[in-house]
Amino acid sequence: MTATASSAATSGVADDRPYLEVDDLRVQFKTEDGIVRAVDGISFALPRGRTLGIVGESGSGKSVTSLTVMGLHNAARTRITGSIKLDGREIVGLDDEQVRRMRGRDVAMIFQDPLSALHPYYTIGKQISEAYLVHHPGRKAEARKRAIEMLDRVGIPQPKKRADQYPHEFSGGMRQRAMIAMALVNDPSLLIADEPTTALDVTVQAQILDLLEDLQREFNSAIIMITHDLGVVSQVADEVMVMYGGHAIEFGSVEQVLRSPQHPYAWGLLQSVPSLRGNAEEDLDPIPGSPPSLINLPSGCAFHPRCAYKMVGGGPCDLEVPELLPTADAGHVVACHLPENERRRVYEEEIKLGAAQ
Amino acid sequence: MIRYLIKRLVLAVLAMVAVSVLTFLLFFAVPTSPAYVMCGKQCTAHDIAQTEQRLGLDQPIVVQYADFMKGIVAGRTYGSGELAVHCDAPCLGFSFRTNEPVTSILARTVPATTSIVVGATVIQLVVGVGLGMVSALRRGTAFDRAAVGTSLVGASMQIYFFGPILLLLLVYQLHVLPTPGYTSPLADPGMWFEQMLLPWLTLGFLNSAIFARLSRAQMLETLAEDFVRTARAKGLSRWRVYARHALRAAITPIVTTAGLYLGAALGGAVITETVFGVNGLGRASVDAVNQLNLPVVMATVLLAAFFIIVMNVVVDMLYSVIDPRVRLG
Structure with a gap:
């Protein structure tokens, strides 16, 4: 008890500084078919006591990000650049033994x-x-x-x-x-939960998420919640990062990303959630197409071949990779060539009503 | 556990009875009368009738089978008067051709076969499984490629090709080993070892190839399991992850295969014994078939079935020890 109390006290002071800082992380695997760019330039920071939800389809790079933080990637085949700092300590480039000592003690994972x-x-x-x-x-x-x-x-x-x-x-x-x-x-100060409720009954899901929240309060740990389930994200996350094709394409507080998402991919995710109150006869609205190959990403915005709004703003969707740029809302960043007012208009007029809110 | 064991033993006995009935029917399935085969071409009809009577072949088949089973438990006497031969319990039949109870043939040949098979099993488990495990852990390296290549060659090779080459080289050319054969290890352990070395190496190497491939595949499959990732996520050392988590799970199917291999081989390493001229069970049964010496054929088939059935039970028991999900009952 004394140990927990004192660590909580010290971490309470250090809370301003993020426990986990990821900066321009790039993870590439060599395969026979070519180089897989599983994570391509991701940055985020996470303080103790907070939860980051990482959302995306399979193959969007969300699990690879977490495995890299744990040092569980196959070192022989993987190339990592960028920086991952745990409590201020750089772990990219540390030798196996040092990463192993930290694994399970400072960072733990639920599968x-x-x-x-x-x-x-x-x-x-x-x-x-x-x-x-x-x-x-x-x-x-x-x-x-x-x-x-x-x-x-x-x-x-x-x-x-x-x-x-x-x-x-x-x-x-x-x-x-x-x-x-x-x-x-x-x-551990950081807990990574990789789809922890996907294999469970819905009723059990809620209990597990409650438990995680309780434990987070008690241990003051940072949590990364990897999921494709927006319901889970809305229940537990403070911040949300949406990933697509190895890139972060939208980042913000849970309210910003779930209540006023600005990326067409995030709209697609929202629209593919079945609604309890909606019309049972109505079909779900899945995102057309399938996730891109991480070996041959589409040129420009990786989402543009599946995007219903590509080139609407006249932007170079098929040529230039959009950067994560700030929006009018502080802390909400989006990588999309569509102009911001156009994104807001489309969401308000076309998406919001249809989405299962 | 006890209940399971009893259940398995009852089933094993039933299987043995079934096998014995089938082999017994062999007597009647062969086109020539066993009595005719035994007494030879110059036999008169009277001689054959006499032999048949002596063997009990004039009795109804059920009575014959009962006599046979009774012989196993209590022993039996063939014929009567001067020609009577007694066969002590457990009597598995009498080889009139060689004029001895079948059990003495078995007693002579089983130790040779057991020596060969147990030695080869040790080699295949140590060398084969070891090689497979190491190459799985070093997947893609030169070592792995060499091991995979060698075991492919070994797995596609035949004893009757590989054995004579070794025999020619080591025994007849270089004279480093004596001619293979069987000497009782109790009488002369050094000789026993030297004579057995060649059969061991040959059979052991070829089986090693199969076990190396099996254990490499098993280990690779296990290393990709989620629980191995969990073990690494706990911060366990590489060695501990391999030895305690991966190996323990990968070994189960290897135990099964090794046990069944052993059971089958104990019934007679026919080709190995023939190639190296070792008088084992396999050779004895081949000879018996060639000579239509049916009592011996029947006994060797029964014994082979016995080994296989016993090893099956042993493997099942081991399985329940290794894997807690296997509940015996």
């Missing part, structure tokens, strides 16, 4: 499918204490106590008994709780 992410042959308790033991070597009894404490904290009944059970003896929601307990066992 999409807790059944496949947990080892089928070890008990839940063993897997959690192992995570503690890596960073606290030799303290076996303490690790087990801590594992049971964490299971209790994430709301698993009879934690002592459950610690000796195997993942297959847990339900989906309980498994994800155990996964969260494992991620938080070392009090």
